[in-house]
Amino acid sequence: MKIKWFWMWIGGSISRVAGTGLFIGIFTVIYGATPGQAIANLLTNLPPWLINPWFKLALVFIGLFIIGASLHFNVWSLRQKAIDDLAEDLSWAIHNLLNKTVSNESEVSQWEVDYKAWCKRVSVRLESRAFFTRADQLHFDRLGFVLQANFTGSYNKYHEWLVSQLNLKFERLRDVINWSQMRKR
Secondary structure (H helix, E strand, C coil): CHHHHHHHHHHHHHHHHHHHHHHHHHHHHHHCCCHHHHHHHHHHCCCHHHCCHHHHHHHHHHHHHHHHHHHHCCHHHHHHHHHHHHHHHHHHHHHHHHCCCCCCHHHHHHHHHHHHHHHHHHHHHCCCCCCCCHHHHHHHHCCCCCCCCCCCCCCCHHHHHHHHHHHHHHHHHHHHHHHHHHCCC
16 A cells, blocks of 8 residues: 555655656746746836836735635635535424324325435435535435334324434434535535
């Protein structure tokens, strides 16, 4: 394993050196001097627009704009927003599915429709590959063996089976939230 890593490191180094040489060669052919000579020439003979005070002021405003945009649109806040949205969905399901009383067949049918819509909504959120993996989505979507939750407030066995699925979905969604918070990327 270490030998494979060593050869990948060597190959990467060779590729970087070759890429740098290719860049310097193309720059030299197009500009007529090496990049170092071009930078030295630019610093000794500054163009007039570069020393204009308005250009310097514009650079300050552009820099402030870039800093503000990077603080507003950083990856960590977007990831946290995606995680918070999942937590909101979990809270919604606890309030509107788990705590909802069901007393007849039509309410069980409506509960099942709401449950499936919630599962679909969460699954769509988990499709965001910037923050969640396909494994996260499959972990939530496909349950496998579901243990009975022994939900005492259920109207019938079918509703109890659906609530057992909901219980497992809650556990798995909490797993996904915890995993996504622990990831470094």
